[in-house]
Amino acid sequence: MKTFMKPVIAAGLALAATAPVAMPAQAQVAGIATSTPEAVIVRSAARVAGYQAINSTYASQIQQISTLSQEVQTLSQSLDTDGDQNLTQQEVDANPAVSQQVQQKQQQIETLSQPIVMAQYWVIEQLLRDYGNAQQQVVNNKGIQIMLAREAFQYAPEGVDVTEDILAALDQRLPTVQTVPVVNYNPSQATVQMHQSVQQIILGLAQRAAAQQAQQGAAAQQPAPTGR
Secondary structure (H helix, E strand, O other): OOOOOOOOOOOOOOOOOOOOOOOOOOOOEOOEEEEOHHHHHHHOHHHHHHHHHHHHHOHHHHHHHHHHHHHHHHHHHHHOOOOOOOOOHHHHHHOHHHHHHHHHHHHHHHHHHHHHHHHHHHHHHHHHHHHHHHHHHHHHHHOOOEEEEHHHOOOOOHHHEOHHHHHHHHHHHOOOOOOOOOOOOOOOHHHHHHHHHHHHHHHHHHHHHHHHHHHHHHHHHOOOOOOO
16 A cells, blocks of 8 residues: 655644643642643744744745645545545556646645745744753752653652743743744754644644534534423
């Protein structure tokens, strides 16, 4: 089996700035604390403002990407003759003209996405460069001796997470960032990985919001109960 349609690079490009991620009350317990760097980056004021500026700068390209993505989806569905939502090589080869159109449109999407993604990388990289300083500031202020990832705990009291404190420190230290990368900018591996995590969080929030909206719409269309 071969999946023909690659994931769209810019799947989250046109999404609005993410809604807040709910976090527990912050404190540290017995010198041990935990934090979630991805939540800090995605919720940081500079990241939100930076992405909004990028969306505004590249509004035309984002619209083109959205249109092309819909066209790719439609063409790919026409190739999926058995309707299992997973294209085989046989299905791809059966209609080379359509397959070529899909590949061409995917290439267009990647070309249009490149400057947008690079700008997003640059926003995130600037935040990552100062993240360690913000974390150290919280460590010093709270007398934290050990900082662990949340998944390292099988159980922890509610106050052990200091993500909110690191977010506040980072927002204070770096309230804004640049959205135009420096000349010959090459993102670090850490930046690329964080960007992927951020995009997944934004996409997940958008999907949940869309599902909630759909549920509310369905509930609103239900006929009102009639009295006897």
